[in-house]
Amino acid sequence: MLSSQAISEHSSRDSCWIIVHEHPGGSKIILKYAGKDATEAYEPIHPPNAIIDNLPIEKHLGVVDPSTVTAVVKTVSEAEKKRQVLVANRPHSMKSSIYMISRVWFRPRILRDVTVVDWSTTILGQRSSLPVYISATALGKLGHPDGELNLTRAAGKHGVIQMIPTLASCSFDEIVDAAQPGQPMFLQLYVNRDRNITKKYVQNAEKRGVKGLFITVDAPQLGRREKDMRMKFVGDDDTAAAKVQEGMEGVKKDEGVARAISSFIDPSLSWKDIPWFQSITNMPIILKGVATPEDAILALEHGVQGIVLSNHGGRQLDTARSGLENLIDIVAALKTRGPWPNPKFSVFVDGGVRRASDVLKALALGATAVGIGRGFLYAFCSYGQEGVEKAFKIIGDELEMNMRLLGARNLGELVPEMVDASALRSHAGTVPKDNLYNSTYQPLRLAEFRNTAKL
Numbered sequence: 001m002l003s004s005q006a007i008s009e010h011s012s013r014d015s016c017w018i019i020v021h022e023h024p025g026g027s028k029i030i031l032k033y034a035g036k037d038a039t040e041a042y043e044p045i046h047p048p049n050a051i052i053d054n055l056p057i058e059k060h061l062g063v064v065d066p067s068t069v070t071a072v073v074k075t076v077s078e079a080e081k082k083r084q085v086l087v088a089n090r091p092h093s094m095k096s097s098i099y100m101i102s103r104v105w106f107r108p109r110i111l112r113d114v115t116v117v118d119w120s121t122t123i124l125g126q127r128s129s130l131p132v133y134i135s136a137t138a139l140g141k142l143g144h145p146d147g148e149l150n151l152t153r154a155a156g157k158h159g160v161i162q163m164i165p166t167l168a169s170c171s172f173d174e175i176v177d178a179a180q181p182g183q184p185m186f187l188q189l190y191v192n193r194d195r196n197i198t199k200k201y202v203q204n205a206e207k208r209g210v211k212g213l214f215i216t217v218d219a220p221q222l223g224r225r226e227k228d229m230r231m232k233f234v235g236d237d238d239t240a241a242a243k244v245q246e247g248m249e250g251v252k253k254d255e256g257v258a259r260a261i262s263s264f265i266d267p268s269l270s271w272k273d274i275p276w277f278q279s280i281t282n283m284p285i286i287l288k289g290v291a292t293p294e295d296a297i298l299a300l301e302h303g304v305q306g307i308v309l310s311n312h313g314g315r316q317l318d319t320a321r322s323g324l325e326n327l328i329d330i331v332a333a334l335k336t337r338g339p340w341p342n343p344k345f346s347v348f349v350d351g352g353v354r355r356a357s358d359v360l361k362a363l364a365l366g367a368t369a370v371g372i373g374r375g376f377l378y379a380f381c382s383y384g385q386e387g388v389e390k391a392f393k394i395i396g397d398e399l400e401m402n403m404r405l406l407g408a409r410n411l412g413e414l415v416p417e418m419v420d421a422s423a424l425r426s427h428a429g430t431v432p433k434d435n436l437y438n439s440t441y442q443p444l445r446l447a448e449f450r451n452t453a454k455l
Helices: 004-008 027-032 050-054 078-089 096-102 149-158 172-177 195-207 226-231 239-245 257-261 271-280 293-301 323-335 356-364 374-406 435-441
Strands: 121-123 126-128 132-134 161-164 185-189 212-216 285-290 306-309 346-350 369-372
Touching: 096 323, 149 161, 149 172, 149 374, 161 172, 172 185, 172 195, 185 195, 195 271, 271 285, 285 293, 293 306, 293 323, 306 323, 323 346, 323 356, 356 369, 356 374, 369 374
Parallel strands: 132 161, 132 369, 161 185, 185 212, 212 285, 285 306, 306 346, 346 369
Antiparallel strands: 121 126
16 A cells, blocks of 8 residues: 555656546646645546546556545635635626526416416426426536535436436436436437547446437537636646646646546537437437527438527527527428427527526427526535425426416417517627626625525
8 A cells, every 4th residue: 555655756747646536637637736635626527437437457556545645735825815806706797598588578368277287298208397407517516515416316306307417527327326216317418539438428328228318519619718717727826736837838727627628529520420329329319509490400301309409508609699599590490391399309498597487488489398507506506405406396386377377277388479589689789787686696695504504
């Protein structure tokens, strides 16, 4: 068994050893923790099976005697403390998706017997208690020690479908193992440059019972994610990091975590690859990130089972239209190619959805179901599984109320005539000041510790 002292002697670029539960990726972060215990930095970002699956066993140097390990003491400079205060108080812009949803107005029907309303549905052949699925969001353990497992457990308990992200903090098998028997789940896929890795991953997912493959097609490279870049992957104020960077060429200090962990994504992905995916799996294939009627028609012609209208939370191509804006034109185009709704082709929407009323607007305009990512992410970051369950209840209660007020007794009675979406065509000027956000959301304190916070 190795000692911590022996490892600390290997803290240079030429001989770099680190202590970690598993191996983190990227040379800069490895060098930052050269000769030290990197487990705390590693675990929130990487699933626990990363090194077992990707690093040959001969590269494992041994087991460290835990009694010899000295805890890494974190220090924050005064300059960094001031920067964090400024960032915390800086006004944040809300994504256009939220504003566009607010431009759609309801046209309710009256004098209908709405004693009983039903908002359950079927998504890709799987029953769901809500017309909502949990969109894939990466790195869940950055917000809660159980990460994505909070979503899995809550979804299984309440009959909601979770989409498993490729870049989850928990491993794929951990997430599936935490599910209820027969619990339907979808898989979000970033396509690896090494197609053998992608094939193995997809086929393992199908073997484990995943019911739908959502291939992300709007991220051949990551957009300019400035909040992530501000955080930096290797801190400027970290003395140890500064030392290992001396003499190094090509170190991009503005590189964020997202870019550092997504370099495997294949930018060559194209329509010619669709038949290959269809040859390796029998799961329904959905293209996530479609933005135009032209591509929606191509997806239909290529025989996939659906599309997700999304602008990736506004973090990819700046000023790209939101999913809800694109929905009207895309549904109109699809109606020219056969019966509508098409039972063999689903149209999903995500981005900016915060309320059940947002969901109903999308459904009325032709969406099959709606994805919510950030809302459930905030819920479990603050309150764990309980928070996600509470979010489900809020959505359900609001669906019941709003469907009664709209005069819709089931989701099939949500029709385009129930909404006025004419304002979606306006793109004039800058977005208006959002007093609700500035006055209500922004001043909220950070979440308190679990023993005092209440739902």
